[in-house]
Amino acid sequence: MIRLGDVGWWAFAVAGFAGVALWNGLNFVDAPVGVPRTKDLTFLPKPEVAEILACGQQALAAKLRWIDSFDYFELQIDLKNDQVAGEAGLGYTRLYDILLGLDPLFRPYYDQAALNLGAVESRHFQALGILLRGTMVMPTDRSLWQQAAIELYTTYDLERRHPQQMSDFLEQWASAMTTDRERQSVLDWMAAMERRQSLGLAELPYWQEQLERSQPGSQADKFITATIQGMLATFGRNELQGLADAYTARHLVPPQTLRQLLDPDLINARYPHGLPPWGPVVINADHHFTLRSDPLGFPYELLPGPAPAAPGASATAASIVTSACHVVSRTEAILNYQRRATSINLRFIALANTPPTSLEAMLAAANPGPPPTGTRWAWRDNQLVLDVDPAPTPAWAIRPAKL
Numbered sequence: 001m002i003r004l005g006d007v008g009w010w011a012f013a014v015a016g017f018a019g020v021a022l023w024n025g026l027n028f029v030d031a032p033v034g035v036p037r038t039k040d041l042t043f044l045p046k047p048e049v050a051e052i053l054a055c056g057q058q059a060l061a062a063k064l065r066w067i068d069s070f071d072y073f074e075l076q077i078d079l080k081n082d083q084v085a086g087e088a089g090l091g092y093t094r095l096y097d098i099l100l101g102l103d104p105l106f107r108p109y110y111d112q113a114a115l116n117l118g119a120v121e122s123r124h125f126q127a128l129g130i131l132l133r134g135t136m137v138m139p140t141d142r143s144l145w146q147q148a149a150i151e152l153y154t155t156y157d158l159e160r161r162h163p164q165q166m167s168d169f170l171e172q173w174a175s176a177m178t179t180d181r182e183r184q185s186v187l188d189w190m191a192a193m194e195r196r197q198s199l200g201l202a203e204l205p206y207w208q209e210q211l212e213r214s215q216p217g218s219q220a221d222k223f224i225t226a227t228i229q230g231m232l233a234t235f236g237r238n239e240l241q242g243l244a245d246a247y248t249a250r251h252l253v254p255p256q257t258l259r260q261l262l263d264p265d266l267i268n269a270r271y272p273h274g275l276p277p278w279g280p281v282v283i284n285a286d287h288h289f290t291l292r293s294d295p296l297g298f299p300y301e302l303l304p305g306p307a308p309a310a311p312g313a314s315a316t317a318a319s320i321v322t323s324a325c326h327v328v329s330r331t332e333a334i335l336n337y338q339r340r341a342t343s344i345n346l347r348f349i350a351l352a353n354t355p356p357t358s359l360e361a362m363l364a365a366a367n368p369g370p371p372p373t374g375t376r377w378a379w380r381d382n383q384l385v386l387d388v389d390p391a392p393t394p395a396w397a398i399r400p401a402k403l
Contacts, residue, residue: 047101297391
C-alpha cells in the first residue's frame with residue numbers, strides 16, 4: 001500500500017530534477033548563436049607587474065595563468081584574431097611575454113607559442129623570435145633549435161635566398177649541441193644543404209645509402225657505383241662548362257685550355273661560399289687551384305664549338321646551344337657505352353632465337369657504334385663488353401670513404 005507521504009517525496013524529487021535541468025538550460029536559451037565563451041586577456045598585466053604580483057612564486061603563477069588561458073586557445077583556432085581592448089594590444093603577445101618572463105625555462109611555453117603565433121595567427125616573425133629567445137635561454141635544447149631551423153627553411157626560404165645565413169645558423173646549432181649524435185644530425189643537414197646547392201647531386205645521398213647496404217663486389221654494388229660515378233662526372237663537366245662560359249663572357253674569346261679556367265676571380269665568383277666537395281676544382285698542397293680528374297681517373301677535355309645535341313634531341317634544342325666550346329668527360333662516355341652494351345646483351349639474350357656467338361656477329365646485328373677514345377668492343381663470356389685503357393690517375397674511392 002502506497003502512503004501519501006511517499007508520494008510527496010517522489011513528487012518533490014521529480015520537481016527538483018526538473019528544476020535543475022531547467023536552470024541549466026536557461027543559461028543557453030538567450031545566448032547569441034555562434035559566439036564562443038572564452039577568457040578575456042585584456043586584464044593581463046605587463047610582465048614587470050606580473051613578476052611583482054607573483055610574490056616570489058613566478059613558476060607557479062605562470063603555470064596557473066597558462067592553464068587559465070586554455071579556453072582562449074580554443075577560441076583563437078576558430079577566430080584567428082587575438083586583438084584585445086585597450087592598450088593590451090595582441091593577446092598572445094602579452095600572454096607569452098608574461099609566461100616567458102615568469103618562467104623562461106619551461107619548454108612547453110615555447111612550443112605552444114610557436115604553434116599559436118605561427119600556425120594559427122600567421123605571425124611567423126614573432127614565432128621565430130620566441131624560438132630564438134628559447135635557444136638563448138636553453139642553448140642545449142635540440143627541439144628549440146630544430147623548430148627555429150624549420151621556420152627559417154619553410155617560411156622564410158632562407159636556404160635558397162640567403163644560404164650563407166642559413167649555414168651560419170646551422171653552425172651555431174651544431175656548436176651548441178652536447179652529444180655527437182645531436183651534432184651529427186645538424187652536420188647531415190648541412191651536408192644535404194650543400195648537395196642541394198650543387199645542381200645534379202640531389203639524389204646522391206640516396207645512392208650512397210644504397211651503396212652502404214650493398215655487398216661489395218655484387219652486381220648491385222657495381223650498378224650503384226657506376227650510377228654515382230656518372231652523377232659526379234656530369235656534375236664536374238657542368239661546373240667546368242659554367243667556368244668556361246664565364247671565361248668567354250669576361251674575355252670575349254673562349255678558353256683554349258682548361259687551365260685557363262683556374263683564374264681565382266672566376267672561381268671565387270662562381271663559388272662565393274667555397275668549393276663544392278665533389279667539384280672538378282680543388283686546392284693542392286701549395287694552396288693553389290688545380291683541376292681534378294673525373295671519377296674514373298681520366299682528365300676532363302675542352303673541345304671547340306658547342307656540344308653536339310644529345311641523341312633524339314630536336315633541332316630547336318640543338319640550336320639554343322651557344323657555347324663557343326664544350327667540356328667532355330670520358331667517364332660519362334664510358335659509362336654510357338657500358339650501359340649500351342648491357343642493354344644489347346639483354347635484348348639479344350631475351351629475344352634472339354640464335355644469339356650471336358662472336359664479336360663480329362654481335363657488332364653486325366646490334367650496330368652499337370664506334371666506342372669512345374681509349375676503349376674498344378670485346379667479346380667475353382658470349383657477351384659484348386667494353387674494354388677500357390687504364391686511366392692516368394686512380395679512380396675516386398666511392399666506397400667506403402665519404403666523398
